[in-house]
Amino acid sequence: MTNSAVEIQASTLAGYADASKLRQVNDQDWVLDQAPAEPHVHVDLGSGIGQLLEATLERFPSLQRAVGLEQSKYRLREAAGRLQRFGDRARLRHADMRSPERMDLSPDLVTMTSVLHWLYPVEQRTFTWVGQHMTQGGTFLLTTYHPAQDQHGLGGEDEIVRDALVALGTGREFVPRLFADHDVMPIATRTRDAEGLRKLLERDLRVVATIERDAVVQVGSAAEYEHFHAATFGDYYSRLVDPGLRAAFFRAVGDAAWRRQEEIGHVSSMPVRLWNVTTRG
Template structure:
Protein backbone atom coordinates (compact mmCIF):
# COMPACT_ATOMS: atom_id res chain seq x y z
CA UNK A 1 0.00 0.00 0.00
CA UNK A 2 1.42 3.39 -0.97
CA UNK A 3 1.99 6.16 1.54
CA UNK A 4 -0.57 8.44 -0.11
CA UNK A 5 -3.32 5.77 0.04
CA UNK A 6 -2.61 5.12 3.71
CA UNK A 7 -2.76 8.87 4.34
CA UNK A 8 -6.15 9.06 2.62
CA UNK A 9 -7.51 6.24 4.74
CA UNK A 10 -6.36 7.83 8.00
CA UNK A 11 -6.80 11.50 7.03
CA UNK A 12 -3.24 12.06 8.24
CA UNK A 13 -1.15 15.05 7.24
CA UNK A 14 -3.78 17.70 7.93
CA UNK A 15 -1.28 19.78 9.88
CA UNK A 16 0.56 20.38 6.61
CA UNK A 17 -2.25 20.45 4.05
CA UNK A 18 -4.35 22.89 6.09
CA UNK A 19 -1.72 25.55 5.47
CA UNK A 20 -2.81 25.73 1.82
CA UNK A 21 -6.29 27.04 2.61
CA UNK A 22 -7.66 26.82 6.17
CA UNK A 23 -4.86 28.61 8.01
CA UNK A 24 -5.10 31.51 5.57
CA UNK A 25 -8.70 32.07 6.67
CA UNK A 26 -8.03 31.82 10.40
CA UNK A 27 -7.23 35.46 11.20
CA UNK A 28 -9.91 36.65 8.79
CA UNK A 29 -12.55 34.58 10.58
CA UNK A 30 -11.49 35.47 14.13
CA UNK A 31 -11.31 39.13 13.18
CA UNK A 32 -15.05 39.05 12.44
CA UNK A 33 -15.95 38.17 16.05
CA UNK A 34 -15.94 41.79 17.29
CA UNK A 35 -16.02 40.61 20.91
CA UNK A 36 -13.53 39.65 23.62
CA UNK A 37 -14.63 36.08 24.42
CA UNK A 38 -13.86 34.25 27.62
CA UNK A 39 -15.16 30.85 26.47
CA UNK A 40 -14.66 29.63 22.90
CA UNK A 41 -15.79 26.44 21.20
CA UNK A 42 -14.43 25.39 17.80
CA UNK A 43 -16.54 22.76 16.02
CA UNK A 44 -14.51 20.45 13.81
CA UNK A 45 -11.39 21.82 15.47
CA UNK A 46 -8.99 19.62 13.51
CA UNK A 47 -5.48 19.91 14.93
CA UNK A 48 -6.36 22.96 17.06
CA UNK A 49 -4.87 25.69 14.89
CA UNK A 50 -7.81 28.08 15.23
CA UNK A 51 -7.85 27.56 19.00
CA UNK A 52 -4.14 28.32 19.14
CA UNK A 53 -4.69 31.48 17.10
CA UNK A 54 -7.58 32.52 19.34
CA UNK A 55 -5.49 32.21 22.51
CA UNK A 56 -2.80 34.37 20.91
CA UNK A 57 -5.37 36.95 19.80
CA UNK A 58 -7.31 37.07 23.09
CA UNK A 59 -5.10 36.55 26.17
CA UNK A 60 -8.23 36.93 28.31
CA UNK A 61 -9.63 33.60 27.08
CA UNK A 62 -10.33 31.37 30.07
CA UNK A 63 -11.53 28.22 28.28
CA UNK A 64 -11.09 26.87 24.77
CA UNK A 65 -13.09 23.85 23.69
CA UNK A 66 -12.71 21.77 20.57
CA UNK A 67 -14.87 19.00 19.18
CA UNK A 68 -13.48 16.82 16.40
CA UNK A 69 -14.44 13.46 14.90
CA UNK A 70 -10.91 12.28 14.10
CA UNK A 71 -9.00 10.96 17.11
CA UNK A 72 -5.74 11.41 15.21
CA UNK A 73 -6.40 15.12 14.76
CA UNK A 74 -7.50 15.47 18.38
CA UNK A 75 -4.22 13.96 19.55
CA UNK A 76 -2.33 16.51 17.44
CA UNK A 77 -4.51 19.32 18.82
CA UNK A 78 -3.83 18.22 22.37
CA UNK A 79 -0.10 18.34 21.72
CA UNK A 80 -0.28 21.75 20.03
CA UNK A 81 -2.33 23.28 22.86
CA UNK A 82 -0.62 21.74 25.87
CA UNK A 83 1.22 24.96 26.81
CA UNK A 84 -1.56 27.53 26.30
CA UNK A 85 -2.60 29.45 29.43
CA UNK A 86 -6.34 28.86 28.95
CA UNK A 87 -8.12 25.72 30.13
CA UNK A 88 -8.35 23.32 27.18
CA UNK A 89 -11.20 20.84 26.72
CA UNK A 90 -11.04 18.56 23.67
CA UNK A 91 -13.74 16.02 22.88
CA UNK A 92 -14.29 13.49 20.15
CA UNK A 93 -17.72 13.76 18.59
CA UNK A 94 -19.92 13.69 15.52
CA UNK A 95 -21.20 17.21 14.85
CA UNK A 96 -24.57 15.81 13.79
CA UNK A 97 -24.99 13.87 17.04
CA UNK A 98 -23.59 16.03 19.82
CA UNK A 99 -24.65 15.61 23.46
CA UNK A 100 -26.05 18.54 25.41
CA UNK A 101 -23.45 20.49 27.41
CA UNK A 102 -23.96 22.55 30.53
CA UNK A 103 -21.45 25.07 29.25
CA UNK A 104 -22.51 28.15 27.25
CA UNK A 105 -20.02 29.92 24.99
CA UNK A 106 -19.26 33.53 24.11
CA UNK A 107 -17.96 32.45 20.71
CA UNK A 108 -18.64 29.31 18.68
CA UNK A 109 -16.69 28.87 15.46
CA UNK A 110 -16.81 26.37 12.60
CA UNK A 111 -14.59 26.63 9.54
CA UNK A 112 -14.39 24.47 6.39
CA UNK A 113 -16.91 22.01 7.85
CA UNK A 114 -20.43 22.99 6.81
CA UNK A 115 -20.45 21.15 3.45
CA UNK A 116 -19.73 17.86 5.24
CA UNK A 117 -22.98 18.26 7.23
CA UNK A 118 -25.27 18.54 4.18
CA UNK A 119 -28.22 17.97 4.08
CA UNK A 120 -28.57 17.92 7.89
CA UNK A 121 -27.02 21.29 8.78
CA UNK A 122 -30.14 22.22 10.72
CA UNK A 123 -29.29 19.69 13.45
CA UNK A 124 -25.99 21.44 14.12
CA UNK A 125 -27.54 24.92 13.96
CA UNK A 126 -30.10 23.91 16.59
CA UNK A 127 -27.36 22.63 18.87
CA UNK A 128 -25.29 25.80 18.47
CA UNK A 129 -28.31 28.01 19.21
CA UNK A 130 -28.83 26.15 22.51
CA UNK A 131 -25.18 26.51 23.56
CA UNK A 132 -24.54 30.12 22.58
CA UNK A 133 -24.39 32.62 25.44
CA UNK A 134 -26.82 35.52 25.70
CA UNK A 135 -24.41 37.91 23.96
CA UNK A 136 -22.60 35.18 22.09
CA UNK A 137 -21.42 35.11 18.47
CA UNK A 138 -21.48 32.20 16.05
CA UNK A 139 -18.92 32.38 13.23
CA UNK A 140 -18.86 29.84 10.44
CA UNK A 141 -17.60 29.62 6.89
CA UNK A 142 -19.34 28.34 3.78
CA UNK A 143 -17.83 27.48 0.40
CA UNK A 144 -19.69 28.04 -2.84
CA UNK A 145 -17.95 26.37 -5.80
CA UNK A 146 -19.15 27.43 -9.21
CA UNK A 147 -21.00 24.33 -10.31
CA UNK A 148 -21.23 23.03 -13.87
CA UNK A 149 -24.06 20.48 -14.04
CA UNK A 150 -23.67 19.80 -10.33
CA UNK A 151 -19.87 19.44 -10.42
CA UNK A 152 -17.74 22.17 -8.85
CA UNK A 153 -14.42 22.70 -7.13
CA UNK A 154 -12.72 19.38 -6.42
CA UNK A 155 -15.32 17.53 -8.51
CA UNK A 156 -13.80 19.02 -11.66
CA UNK A 157 -10.38 17.49 -11.00
CA UNK A 158 -11.97 14.17 -10.12
CA UNK A 159 -14.03 14.24 -13.32
CA UNK A 160 -10.90 14.95 -15.38
CA UNK A 161 -9.13 12.02 -13.72
CA UNK A 162 -12.03 9.67 -14.39
CA UNK A 163 -12.09 10.72 -18.04
CA UNK A 164 -8.31 10.31 -18.38
CA UNK A 165 -8.59 6.83 -16.87
CA UNK A 166 -11.39 6.04 -19.36
CA UNK A 167 -13.73 5.09 -16.52
CA UNK A 168 -16.44 7.39 -17.89
CA UNK A 169 -17.38 9.13 -21.09
CA UNK A 170 -17.90 12.92 -21.17
CA UNK A 171 -21.68 12.64 -20.97
CA UNK A 172 -21.71 10.08 -18.18
CA UNK A 173 -19.70 11.77 -15.41
CA UNK A 174 -22.66 12.99 -13.35
CA UNK A 175 -24.43 9.64 -13.69
CA UNK A 176 -21.24 7.88 -12.55
CA UNK A 177 -21.22 9.96 -9.35
CA UNK A 178 -24.86 8.99 -8.76
CA UNK A 179 -24.25 5.30 -9.44
CA UNK A 180 -21.39 5.30 -6.93
CA UNK A 181 -23.52 7.21 -4.35
CA UNK A 182 -20.92 10.00 -4.19
CA UNK A 183 -22.53 13.41 -3.77
CA UNK A 184 -20.46 16.00 -5.69
CA UNK A 185 -18.86 18.72 -3.56
CA UNK A 186 -20.63 21.24 -5.80
CA UNK A 187 -23.93 19.98 -4.41
CA UNK A 188 -22.87 19.80 -0.75
CA UNK A 189 -23.15 23.55 -0.19
CA UNK A 190 -26.51 25.22 -0.50
CA UNK A 191 -26.84 28.39 -2.56
CA UNK A 192 -26.25 31.43 -0.37
CA UNK A 193 -29.93 32.53 -0.38
CA UNK A 194 -31.11 29.06 0.64
CA UNK A 195 -28.43 28.79 3.33
CA UNK A 196 -29.33 32.19 4.75
CA UNK A 197 -32.98 31.16 5.02
CA UNK A 198 -31.91 28.05 6.96
CA UNK A 199 -29.57 29.96 9.27
CA UNK A 200 -32.23 32.58 10.05
CA UNK A 201 -34.43 29.92 11.61
CA UNK A 202 -32.04 29.93 14.57
CA UNK A 203 -29.96 33.14 14.42
CA UNK A 204 -29.87 36.74 13.37
CA UNK A 205 -27.34 37.09 10.57
CA UNK A 206 -25.35 40.23 11.34
CA UNK A 207 -22.89 40.07 8.44
CA UNK A 208 -21.62 37.90 5.59
CA UNK A 209 -18.14 38.65 4.23
CA UNK A 210 -16.82 36.87 1.15
CA UNK A 211 -13.53 36.46 -0.66
CA UNK A 212 -11.74 34.12 -3.03
CA UNK A 213 -9.98 31.01 -1.72
CA UNK A 214 -7.53 29.97 -4.43
CA UNK A 215 -5.62 26.72 -3.95
CA UNK A 216 -2.02 26.95 -5.17
CA UNK A 217 0.58 24.19 -5.05
CA UNK A 218 4.30 23.76 -5.65
CA UNK A 219 4.31 20.12 -6.73
CA UNK A 220 2.25 17.10 -7.67
CA UNK A 221 3.06 15.52 -4.32
CA UNK A 222 1.86 18.56 -2.38
CA UNK A 223 -1.51 18.38 -4.08
CA UNK A 224 -1.81 14.63 -3.52
CA UNK A 225 -1.13 15.13 0.19
CA UNK A 226 -3.69 17.94 0.31
CA UNK A 227 -6.36 15.80 -1.35
CA UNK A 228 -5.64 12.81 0.89
CA UNK A 229 -5.74 14.83 4.12
CA UNK A 230 -8.80 16.88 3.15
CA UNK A 231 -11.04 14.45 1.26
CA UNK A 232 -9.61 11.12 2.39
CA UNK A 233 -11.32 8.28 0.55
CA UNK A 234 -14.49 10.25 -0.18
CA UNK A 235 -14.10 9.91 -3.96
CA UNK A 236 -12.71 6.37 -3.88
CA UNK A 237 -16.04 4.63 -4.68
CA UNK A 238 -15.79 6.21 -8.14
CA UNK A 239 -12.70 4.13 -8.93
CA UNK A 240 -12.03 0.36 -8.94
CA UNK A 241 -9.97 -0.54 -5.85
CA UNK A 242 -7.05 -1.79 -7.93
CA UNK A 243 -6.76 1.61 -9.66
CA UNK A 244 -6.81 3.91 -6.60
CA UNK A 245 -3.09 4.67 -6.81
CA UNK A 246 -3.47 5.55 -10.48
CA UNK A 247 -6.37 7.82 -9.53
CA UNK A 248 -4.21 9.80 -7.09
CA UNK A 249 -1.43 10.02 -9.66
CA UNK A 250 -3.88 11.41 -12.22
CA UNK A 251 -5.22 13.95 -9.72
CA UNK A 252 -1.72 15.20 -8.98
CA UNK A 253 -0.85 15.57 -12.65
CA UNK A 254 -4.11 17.39 -13.40
CA UNK A 255 -3.54 19.76 -10.46
CA UNK A 256 -0.03 20.54 -11.71
CA UNK A 257 -1.36 21.23 -15.22
CA UNK A 258 -4.05 23.56 -13.86
CA UNK A 259 -1.49 25.39 -11.75
CA UNK A 260 0.73 25.95 -14.78
CA UNK A 261 -2.16 27.00 -16.99
CA UNK A 262 -4.14 29.33 -14.72
CA UNK A 263 -2.01 30.04 -11.65
CA UNK A 264 -4.19 28.04 -9.26
CA UNK A 265 -5.74 24.61 -8.96
CA UNK A 266 -9.18 25.70 -7.79
CA UNK A 267 -10.60 29.10 -6.88
CA UNK A 268 -13.73 28.89 -4.76
CA UNK A 269 -15.59 31.79 -3.09
CA UNK A 270 -15.66 31.42 0.69
CA UNK A 271 -17.91 33.37 3.06
CA UNK A 272 -17.69 33.94 6.81
CA UNK A 273 -21.03 34.40 8.56
CA UNK A 274 -21.39 36.36 11.81
CA UNK A 275 -24.55 35.34 13.66
CA UNK A 276 -26.07 36.10 17.05
CA UNK A 277 -28.99 34.66 18.98
CA UNK A 278 -32.47 35.46 17.79
CA UNK A 279 -34.29 37.97 19.96
CA UNK A 280 -36.74 36.33 22.33
CA UNK A 281 -40.35 37.10 21.49
CA UNK A 282 -42.18 38.78 24.32
CA UNK A 283 -45.45 37.30 25.50
CA UNK A 284 -48.77 38.86 24.63
Protein backbone atom coordinates (compact mmCIF):
# COMPACT_ATOMS: atom_id res chain seq x y z
CA MET A 1 0.00 0.00 0.00
CA THR A 2 1.42 3.44 -0.89
CA ASN A 3 1.35 6.19 1.71
CA SER A 4 -0.67 9.34 1.09
CA ALA A 5 1.06 12.71 0.66
CA VAL A 6 0.14 13.78 4.19
CA GLU A 7 1.55 10.56 5.68
CA ILE A 8 4.82 11.15 3.83
CA GLN A 9 4.79 14.75 5.08
CA ALA A 10 4.28 13.56 8.67
CA SER A 11 7.02 10.94 8.50
CA THR A 12 9.55 13.52 7.27
CA LEU A 13 8.18 16.46 9.32
CA ALA A 14 8.09 18.44 6.06
CA GLY A 15 6.38 21.79 5.56
CA TYR A 16 7.39 23.28 8.93
CA ALA A 17 8.52 26.63 7.44
CA ASP A 18 4.90 27.31 6.44
CA ALA A 19 3.19 25.51 9.32
CA SER A 20 5.21 27.27 12.03
CA LYS A 21 3.83 30.64 10.91
CA LEU A 22 0.64 29.62 12.70
CA ARG A 23 2.29 29.39 16.11
CA GLN A 24 6.01 28.86 16.74
CA VAL A 25 7.46 31.62 14.54
CA ASN A 26 5.29 34.16 16.37
CA ASP A 27 7.42 33.57 19.50
CA GLN A 28 10.71 34.45 17.80
CA ASP A 29 11.00 38.20 18.41
CA TRP A 30 9.35 37.84 21.82
CA VAL A 31 12.13 35.42 22.80
CA LEU A 32 15.04 37.29 21.22
CA ASP A 33 13.99 40.58 22.83
CA GLN A 34 15.16 38.94 26.11
CA ALA A 35 18.59 37.99 24.75
CA PRO A 36 21.72 39.87 25.82
CA ALA A 37 22.60 42.80 23.54
CA GLU A 38 25.81 41.28 22.16
CA PRO A 39 25.91 37.49 22.42
CA HIS A 40 29.03 35.72 21.13
CA VAL A 41 28.03 32.05 20.98
CA HIS A 42 24.42 30.88 20.63
CA VAL A 43 23.29 27.27 21.02
CA ASP A 44 19.70 26.39 20.05
CA LEU A 45 18.41 23.09 21.45
CA GLY A 46 15.88 21.30 19.21
CA SER A 47 16.76 23.78 16.47
CA GLY A 48 14.32 22.37 13.90
CA ILE A 49 14.82 23.88 10.45
CA GLY A 50 17.15 26.58 11.77
CA GLN A 51 14.76 29.53 11.84
CA LEU A 52 15.83 30.85 15.26
CA LEU A 53 19.53 30.45 14.39
CA GLU A 54 18.92 32.39 11.20
CA ALA A 55 17.18 35.12 13.20
CA THR A 56 20.02 35.47 15.76
CA LEU A 57 22.70 35.45 13.05
CA GLU A 58 20.90 38.26 11.28
CA ARG A 59 20.04 40.23 14.40
CA PHE A 60 23.35 40.02 16.33
CA PRO A 61 26.50 40.92 14.34
CA SER A 62 28.44 40.15 17.55
CA LEU A 63 27.60 36.45 17.12
CA GLN A 64 30.70 34.49 16.14
CA ARG A 65 28.96 31.15 16.14
CA ALA A 66 25.39 29.83 16.24
CA VAL A 67 25.02 26.08 16.79
CA GLY A 68 21.86 24.02 16.41
CA LEU A 69 21.38 20.66 18.16
CA GLU A 70 18.57 18.62 16.66
CA GLN A 71 17.53 14.97 16.46
CA SER A 72 15.63 14.86 13.15
CA LYS A 73 17.85 14.27 10.13
CA TYR A 74 15.19 15.78 7.87
CA ARG A 75 15.15 18.98 9.90
CA LEU A 76 18.95 19.12 10.02
CA ARG A 77 19.09 18.85 6.25
CA GLU A 78 16.58 21.67 5.77
CA ALA A 79 18.41 23.81 8.34
CA ALA A 80 21.73 23.25 6.54
CA GLY A 81 20.25 24.75 3.37
CA ARG A 82 18.77 27.70 5.24
CA LEU A 83 22.03 28.51 7.08
CA GLN A 84 24.51 27.88 4.27
CA ARG A 85 24.85 31.61 3.52
CA PHE A 86 26.31 32.21 7.01
CA GLY A 87 29.33 29.98 6.33
CA ASP A 88 31.36 29.15 9.43
CA ARG A 89 29.19 31.24 11.74
CA ALA A 90 26.52 28.50 11.63
CA ARG A 91 26.96 24.89 12.75
CA LEU A 92 24.54 21.99 13.12
CA ARG A 93 24.93 18.81 15.11
CA HIS A 94 22.80 15.73 15.46
CA ALA A 95 21.84 15.30 19.14
CA ASP A 96 19.17 13.70 21.28
CA MET A 97 18.54 16.05 24.20
CA ARG A 98 17.10 13.17 26.24
CA SER A 99 20.67 11.91 26.56
CA PRO A 100 22.84 14.94 25.76
CA GLU A 101 26.57 14.44 25.45
CA ARG A 102 29.34 16.70 26.73
CA MET A 103 30.39 19.06 23.91
CA ASP A 104 33.16 21.52 23.29
CA LEU A 105 30.81 24.51 23.43
CA SER A 106 30.63 27.52 25.79
CA PRO A 107 27.56 29.50 24.76
CA ASP A 108 26.60 32.76 26.43
CA LEU A 109 23.12 32.38 24.89
CA VAL A 110 21.13 29.11 24.90
CA THR A 111 17.59 28.83 23.58
CA MET A 112 15.02 26.05 23.51
CA THR A 113 11.64 26.94 21.98
CA SER A 114 8.63 24.61 21.69
CA VAL A 115 10.71 21.52 22.47
CA LEU A 116 10.62 20.75 26.20
CA HIS A 117 7.43 18.60 26.16
CA TRP A 118 9.22 16.11 23.88
CA LEU A 119 11.88 15.55 26.58
CA TYR A 120 9.46 14.55 29.37
CA PRO A 121 10.16 12.97 31.84
CA VAL A 122 13.95 13.50 31.54
CA GLU A 123 14.04 17.29 31.05
CA GLN A 124 16.48 17.56 33.96
CA ARG A 125 19.27 16.12 31.79
CA THR A 126 18.98 19.09 29.45
CA PHE A 127 18.95 21.59 32.30
CA THR A 128 22.08 19.93 33.74
CA TRP A 129 23.69 20.11 30.28
CA VAL A 130 22.92 23.83 30.06
CA GLY A 131 24.36 24.36 33.57
CA GLN A 132 27.57 22.54 32.56
CA HIS A 133 28.10 24.32 29.24
CA MET A 134 26.75 27.87 29.52
CA THR A 135 29.24 30.57 30.51
CA GLN A 136 28.84 32.07 33.99
CA GLY A 137 26.03 34.64 33.88
CA GLY A 138 24.88 33.48 30.42
CA THR A 139 21.24 33.54 29.33
CA PHE A 140 19.05 30.48 28.73
CA LEU A 141 15.70 31.34 27.12
CA LEU A 142 13.12 28.55 27.24
CA THR A 143 9.51 28.56 26.04
CA THR A 144 6.90 26.15 27.41
CA TYR A 145 3.27 25.74 26.37
CA HIS A 146 0.69 25.07 29.07
CA PRO A 147 -2.59 23.60 27.78
CA ALA A 148 -5.35 22.94 30.32
CA GLN A 149 -5.68 19.23 31.21
CA ASP A 150 -8.76 17.11 31.79
CA GLN A 151 -8.91 14.31 34.40
CA HIS A 152 -7.16 11.94 31.95
CA GLY A 153 -4.26 14.33 31.37
CA LEU A 154 -5.45 15.26 27.86
CA GLY A 155 -5.44 18.88 26.65
CA GLY A 156 -4.32 21.15 23.80
CA GLU A 157 -3.58 19.10 20.66
CA ASP A 158 -4.86 15.95 22.41
CA GLU A 159 -8.36 17.45 22.35
CA ILE A 160 -8.30 18.05 18.61
CA VAL A 161 -7.04 14.50 18.13
CA ARG A 162 -9.82 13.21 20.41
CA ASP A 163 -12.46 14.97 18.25
CA ALA A 164 -10.88 13.45 15.14
CA LEU A 165 -10.90 9.93 16.63
CA VAL A 166 -14.54 10.32 17.66
CA ALA A 167 -15.42 11.44 14.11
CA LEU A 168 -13.73 8.26 12.86
CA GLY A 169 -15.88 6.10 15.14
CA THR A 170 -14.08 5.75 18.52
CA GLY A 171 -16.33 6.32 21.55
CA ARG A 172 -15.25 9.54 23.31
CA GLU A 173 -14.86 7.68 26.62
CA PHE A 174 -12.45 5.17 25.05
CA VAL A 175 -9.95 7.76 23.79
CA PRO A 176 -7.75 7.95 26.96
CA ARG A 177 -7.50 4.13 26.89
CA LEU A 178 -6.53 4.22 23.20
CA PHE A 179 -3.71 6.67 24.00
CA ALA A 180 -2.45 4.40 26.80
CA ASP A 181 -2.70 1.22 24.69
CA HIS A 182 -0.59 2.82 21.93
CA ASP A 183 1.94 4.37 24.30
CA VAL A 184 1.00 7.86 23.19
CA MET A 185 1.51 10.11 26.19
CA PRO A 186 -0.89 13.08 26.00
CA ILE A 187 0.95 16.28 25.16
CA ALA A 188 -0.76 18.01 28.11
CA THR A 189 0.73 15.36 30.43
CA ARG A 190 4.15 15.89 28.87
CA THR A 191 4.06 19.54 29.93
CA ARG A 192 4.75 20.02 33.62
CA ASP A 193 3.04 22.84 35.45
CA ALA A 194 4.96 26.05 36.05
CA GLU A 195 5.86 25.26 39.67
CA GLY A 196 7.09 21.76 38.83
CA LEU A 197 9.24 23.16 36.04
CA ARG A 198 10.68 25.91 38.19
CA LYS A 199 11.78 23.29 40.73
CA LEU A 200 13.52 21.26 38.04
CA LEU A 201 15.22 24.31 36.55
CA GLU A 202 16.47 25.52 39.91
CA ARG A 203 18.33 22.27 40.64
CA ASP A 204 20.96 23.32 38.06
CA LEU A 205 20.21 26.92 37.14
CA ARG A 206 18.58 30.11 38.44
CA VAL A 207 15.32 31.53 37.10
CA VAL A 208 15.71 35.30 36.60
CA ALA A 209 12.21 36.10 35.32
CA THR A 210 9.24 34.63 33.47
CA ILE A 211 6.71 36.26 31.18
CA GLU A 212 3.57 34.76 29.75
CA ARG A 213 1.14 35.44 26.94
CA ASP A 214 -1.56 33.57 25.05
CA ALA A 215 -0.65 31.67 21.90
CA VAL A 216 -3.72 31.68 19.69
CA VAL A 217 -3.87 29.47 16.59
CA GLN A 218 -6.29 30.45 13.83
CA VAL A 219 -6.62 28.88 10.40
CA GLY A 220 -8.31 29.69 7.10
CA SER A 221 -9.21 26.10 6.19
CA ALA A 222 -9.28 22.50 7.41
CA ALA A 223 -6.42 21.65 5.03
CA GLU A 224 -4.21 24.33 6.58
CA TYR A 225 -4.54 22.73 10.01
CA GLU A 226 -4.12 19.21 8.64
CA HIS A 227 -0.70 20.27 7.31
CA PHE A 228 0.20 22.18 10.49
CA HIS A 229 -0.52 19.02 12.50
CA ALA A 230 1.53 16.78 10.17
CA ALA A 231 4.49 19.21 10.09
CA THR A 232 4.49 19.81 13.86
CA PHE A 233 3.45 16.51 15.44
CA GLY A 234 4.56 14.22 12.61
CA ASP A 235 3.26 10.68 13.07
CA TYR A 236 3.14 10.92 16.87
CA TYR A 237 -0.66 10.71 17.04
CA SER A 238 -1.45 8.97 13.74
CA ARG A 239 -0.17 5.66 15.17
CA LEU A 240 -3.39 5.68 17.25
CA VAL A 241 -5.19 4.39 14.13
CA ASP A 242 -4.60 1.47 11.77
CA PRO A 243 -2.29 2.19 8.81
CA GLY A 244 -5.22 2.08 6.37
CA LEU A 245 -6.98 4.87 8.29
CA ARG A 246 -4.08 7.30 8.61
CA ALA A 247 -4.88 9.58 5.68
CA ALA A 248 -8.46 9.79 6.99
CA PHE A 249 -7.09 10.56 10.47
CA PHE A 250 -5.09 13.59 9.26
CA ARG A 251 -8.16 14.81 7.35
CA ALA A 252 -10.31 14.37 10.46
CA VAL A 253 -7.80 16.40 12.52
CA GLY A 254 -8.08 19.22 9.98
CA ASP A 255 -11.89 19.01 10.05
CA ALA A 256 -11.98 19.00 13.87
CA ALA A 257 -9.76 22.10 13.98
CA TRP A 258 -11.87 23.85 11.36
CA ARG A 259 -15.07 23.17 13.36
CA ARG A 260 -13.46 24.91 16.35
CA GLN A 261 -12.33 27.80 14.17
CA GLU A 262 -15.89 28.28 12.92
CA GLU A 263 -17.51 27.84 16.35
CA ILE A 264 -15.18 29.86 18.61
CA GLY A 265 -13.04 31.93 16.23
CA HIS A 266 -9.79 30.01 16.83
CA VAL A 267 -8.50 26.44 16.95
CA SER A 268 -6.64 26.74 20.22
CA SER A 269 -5.53 29.29 22.75
CA MET A 270 -3.13 28.49 25.58
CA PRO A 271 -0.56 30.25 27.72
CA VAL A 272 3.03 30.16 26.55
CA ARG A 273 5.65 30.97 29.15
CA LEU A 274 9.09 32.41 28.46
CA TRP A 275 11.69 31.57 31.10
CA ASN A 276 14.75 33.75 31.40
CA VAL A 277 17.31 31.59 33.19
CA THR A 278 20.97 31.97 34.12
CA THR A 279 23.72 30.01 35.87
CA ARG A 280 23.68 29.48 39.63
CA GLY A 281 25.89 31.43 41.94
